Structures are given as C-alpha cells and as structure tokens.
Amino acid sequence: MAIITISRQFGSGGDAVAIRVCEVLGYNSFGKEQIIEAAKETTLGKYNAIDYTEDNHETKSFLDRLFGRSASAVQKIAWAENPTIAERPEHIDAHDTAVLSLTKRAILASVKAGNYVIVGRAGQIILRDTPGVLHVRIESPVEMRIQRIKQQLKDKTDASQSDAKLLQAATEIIADRDMASADYVKRYFNTDWGDALLYHLVLNRGRLSIEQAAQIIIAAVRAMEQVPAATTTA
Numbered sequence: 001m002a003i004i005t006i007s008r009q010f011g012s013g014g015d016a017v018a019i020r021v022c023e024v025l026g027y028n029s030f031g032k033e034q035i036i037e038a039a040k041e042t043t044l045g046k047y048n049a050i051d052y053t054e055d056n057h058e059t060k061s062f063l064d065r066l067f068g069r070s071a072s073a074v075q076k077i078a079w080a081e082n083p084t085i086a087e088r089p090e091h092i093d094a095h096d097t098a099v100l101s102l103t104k105r106a107i108l109a110s111v112k113a114g115n116y117v118i119v120g121r122a123g124q125i126i127l128r129d130t131p132g133v134l135h136v137r138i139e140s141p142v143e144m145r146i147q148r149i150k151q152q153l154k155d156k157t158d159a160s161q162s163d164a165k166l167l168q169a170a171t172e173i174i175a176d177r178d179m180a181s182a183d184y185v186k187r188y189f190n191t192d193w194g195d196a197l198l199y200h201l202v203l204n205r206g207r208l209s210i211e212q213a214a215q216i217i218i219a220a221v222r223a224m225e226q227v228p229a230a231t232t233t234a
Contacts, residue, residue, distance in 0.1 A: 002221050003116050003133045005123035007193070010177035011145030011170075013205045013213075014138035018119045020214035025221065030110055030118040100188055120181075124198045125189045134221055135198060138213065140205040146170045 004021065008014020022029050107126050110116040111133070118127075124135040140148075149170035154161070185193040196202050201220060203213045 005118045006136045007124050008138040011149045012138050012140035016210045017213045018117050021217050022117050027115045027117050030116045135200050137199040137202040144206050
C-alpha cells in the first residue's frame, strides 16, 4: 500500500516514467478526481475544486520584481536551479490558501487509500515524514530537455517553423516552467524544489531510459515494502 511522489523537471520525461510505474504496479495516478472528492467535504464544493499544481502555477509579481520583463531564459533556469538566492514571497492570498489546503486534504486521503503515484503538487513536502512513501526526483540535462520540447513543438506545428525559432521557444518554455515549479514550492512551502535531501531517489534521465527509471522506482517500492524504514543512528 505504498505511495510514490514524483517531482520532475519539465521536459525530463518524468510524466512518462510515472505512467510506466502505474502500469507495472497497477497503481492509480493522483489527479483532479481526488481533488474533487476532497472538495465534497469542504465549503468549496466539487464544482469549485481546482487542481492547483506547479504545472499551472504562474510566477507572480515577486519574480517580476526580481528579474523584470527582460529576464533571459538562462537567468530563469539559473534561478530555478538555485531559488534560495531570494527570500520567500511575503504574501499568499486567501484563495491560494484555500486551494492549497484542498490539495493537502486530497493528498492525505490518497495515503489512506494507498497505491497512488503523485506527480508534482509538492507531495514530497506534504508527505515528507509519512511512513510508506517513496519520494523520487527526475532530472535531465537542460540541453536534452530543450531538444525533447523542441521535437514536441516541431511535431505540433507546421513545417515552416525554423529550427532556430523552435529552439528559442523550447528554451523559453523550459525556463518558464522550471521557474514556476521552483516558485510554487518556495512560495507555499519555503523549500528548495531541487533539494536532493527531500528524496529517496534522484534519477538522471540523461543516463536512464523511461523503462530503466521506472524499474528502479519499482525496485525501491518493493524493497520498502519488505524492509523496515531506516532509523537514524549517531
């Protein structure tokens, strides 16, 4: 009855790894349905339930002040990789607080049910000290991520788009998504999104195929089910 949380860099192939893990283990993917179920027990109601993730989070005025409109993709990637250079934004409005509380409620409910893979949503922080949860981080060299996103854009657009434009678009998309993910975790949890100490495993998709990464996660889950959690010793 394990839970797996997966934090991934945009373009790393982490979503594909999560899907494969679900297929092999027969686990469920945590998503909007679980948010709606949790909302039924709140004043928000299921029709107001929002699946608030770092994927749809947008950086707010704090980062606008930090970088200004002229911030380059390279600057944004650098900030995402080291968000501790800035202080946590001081203001979180009531709506954000309510939505975040709903997400936490849904995630905690999934723990009781068991056998879920939670991608994003700061599951690695919300369930940091929860027994029976495996926390995984999936990364990939930025050059490889840019090429993956560039190819996806190429497949979706007409052939008239130049490689240079596609490369620029892919670079900007990755920079924006990395910065938004880092900001989400920093803003709401005052935590560094890329801190390796949050995770049991940090997997480099630059050296692992989707299947290899999935099998490593599956092996870790099975090991956790068989062997008691490690205890801290002096």
